[in-house]
Amino acid sequence: MTAIPLPYDDLLLSEGTALNPYSTFAKLRAYDPVYWHAPTTSWYVTSYDLVATMLRERSLSACPGDYVGDQQPEDLPAVKAMEKFFNSWMVFSDPPNQTKLRESVTSAFTRRVADSWSGYAREIAVKEFARLGSGEIDLADLSLRIASRFTCAVLGVPEEDDEQVRLWSNELIACLSTPKLNADRARVGVRAIEQLGTYLDTRVLPRIRKPVDDRLLPLKGMADLDHDMALALFTQLLTGGIDPVASSLTTALERLLSSDHQDWTRMASSPELTDKAVEEALRFDAPFHFVPRTTTESIQIGDHTLSEGSRVVLVIAAANRDPLAYQSPDEFIPSREGPSHLSFGLGRHYCLGAILARMVLREALQEASRWVQSSSPMYMSGERMPAFGVSTWKRLSILV
């Protein structure tokens, strides 16, 4: 490991990168696809081949390590509480905790269950597009409403609670989308966990134990877990479900509306083309940029030997734009052929919600194509939210 600062140490944490990370990722990859970044004491892996290989590498632990940095002693309890909480999530833990959580709800995320929800996903999309009206409209907000209503429904949250649940979910995400967790965010996070815990016990678990809807039956495994595990599962499904779906839907709408693609017309009559456009949106702008891992033994990655206990960030968003894997990787090509993107990960932690996410994105985009043909919207501007490691949209303005 070198003590000499490398050329892109500041760039990775800059405001420009927070707004649009792709040119930074390209620079890192060209300099060294396994880049040591001293400020975050982590190795950033950015080439498609290495990221795909390392996602399947079983000796890498998903536990991201500690969130405690140079906080004041009075701030430590909140930061440590958040650390303990996130380390109990399926996505940030190894077997047996990960396997136990995953197996408890696997049957709720099959293709058959996704098919049973597709009519509802269509209904939400039809309703949201129908109420858009005319004038200047924000489609990022529409995407969020669709993603949030759908994820909440799948998890047994009644519609009248969507807004509150989404607020709590945002407070947890704010603790994750930062290079180092600060105490103020952590305190808000701790409160959100408590409130979500009470909400889960009083509103959600009773609806799962005595299902108000047969489609909630496969979630029964969640109700059989102890309180802490059920809460870890519920909160991860919530945060893991709402924002990435909203992000990908906005990305697809933004790309398609900002160019004069004829694809809208073709998509309206072709579910296959819609599926391809969904995949391209997921590739073009992965909602989660990073998959964090820790080495449990010495390992060779590219030209580097990493010692046990090293932090590794598998940059799936960079891998998806690797020119060795994709032609013209920075172009959005809805009918693109090529290797599968890595936006859902690979291997042991492969996204549990991938089938559901693809289905809701397809239904929403199909409805969008019908609406575009009848409303002829005009693209105005798209604005992203500055964030570390995730793609989120502040606004997607169009004129109808």
Ligand code: HEM
């Ligand atoms: C476009 C939408 C989505 C994207 C891009 C996405 C992305 C990802 C990624 C990259 C991982 C793997 C992380 C790793 O390897 O450490 C993951 C895991 C996971 N995702 Fe998703 N996700 C999406 C939607 C959803 C939805 C809708 C749900 C459920 C409602 C969900 C639930 C999960 C769960 C539970 C895991 C953890 C799996 C494990 O650790 O075994 N995701 N997701």
